[in-house]
Amino acid sequence: MKSACYPLALLLIISMPVSAQELPANGLTSPPHQDNKALETASLQELPGMATDQSPLQVELPPVDASILNPPPQQAATSVAPQTLQVKPGINELMPIAVGHLNRLVTPFDNPVVTTTSQATTSTKGKIVYVATADETPVTLYITPGDNQDIALSLTLIPKRIPAREIHLSLDQETYKRLMQWQRQTKDSSDKPTNQEQDYITTLKQLFRDLGLQKTPAGFSLRDPSQSEQIQCHQDRLRIHTGQLLEGQDLLIFVGVARNTGVVPIEFDERACASTQEEVLAVAAWPKVVLGPGESTELYVAVRRKDEAAIMVRPSLLNGRMP
Structure with a gap:
């Protein structure tokens, strides 16, 4: 019995690894050897698949003060926008104008008349009054609707080194009603003589025409x-x-x-x-x-x-x- 076991033990010893270098660290059989280049290639091929399998990251931003989100203040404007100013007869209004430039005053009158003792240059075109001054001396003027002195706008213009200005002048409701009533009366009185004169001339022409045709005009x-x-x-x-x-x-x-x-x-x-x-x-x-x-x-x-x-x-x- 003992003589039969010796050859079997010898066979097992011969089949075992000769040195410890051939044994894996964990005692298991090591996988087939691959070079480093092949391993790197395999790892790179697996990265895209791994990236697509993962869900996108969600980043939560911290709260921000609303004042930070407001746009930055713009620079000072280089032009002056038109201004609308309500004026009332008997009350002097101060307003800045441009020195050395032509300023435009839009009045509520059809035919404004400007009265002033200033050296400033003034001119009117329709409802518009143009004012120009060469120095910074204040300009005081009165603007009336034609010859009507009951509605007079008192203005004091302060010349400043600013761009040319356009100022729209408006009236309060009571003064505006007075102006409309006066303009209607003026228009009626100016149109009435003209219409009467034109009708009179037309009548005379028709009378002479009938006489030339050897007719007796009606009413004669x-x-x-x-x-x-x-x-x-x-x-x-x-x-x-x-x-x-x-x-x-x-x-x-x-x-x-x-x-x-x-x-x-x-x-x-x-x-x-x-x-x-x-x-x-x-x-x-x-x-x-x-x-x-x-x-x-x-x-x-x-x-x-x-x-x-x-x-x-x-x-x-x-x-x-x-x-």
Whole structure:
């Protein structure tokens, strides 16, 4: 039995490693040997896969004061924005303007008038008042709407070394209502005479046109003139004969014939008839103005009817018999 065990033990001893260098540190069989370059290549190939498998990192920022998030203050502006200033008559307003530059004041008046004793230069264009001064002496001025002195804006302009300024002047509600009422009255009074005059001229033209067409104008009655109702025109070599008289409510129209008694052509001058009577309103000749020797033309003269002529005489009841 003992002789059989010796060969088996000898075989086991021969098959074991000869030195301790061939044994792994943990006593286990070592893996196949690989060089360092192959290991580095394998490690680099595994890194991308590892990075994609991990979830993104979440970073929590600490709270920040709101004042830090505000934008930094801008630099001082190099221009001056337009300014709107409410002014009231009787109260002097101070306002800065640019020295050496043209300043623009936008007023609420249609036709502003500037009154000042300053050496500053002022000019107006529509509602705008332009002011320019060469030094820093204050400029005091009054701005009124035309000739109306009841609404006067008192301003004292302080010249400073700033860019040119544009200042819009506005009125308080009460003053604005007064201004609108005054402007409406001024417009009505200025337009009324113009409209009346234009209507009057149109009426006279239509009357003369009807006479030229041998028509009796509406509202007029035709009769023969008296000895005192004659056309008076003073022009050399021109003879005038008055033949008809048309009576209207406010007008009298004389119709006559003008004849050239000279040997050369003459041109009829309407002013020769208008200068003799103050009540003459219009004069016209038809169909000719230039008359040859012996030629004639009709003459129309419109005059304002006198008050005495428009009064009708009322017979007295005392002179008659009562019923």
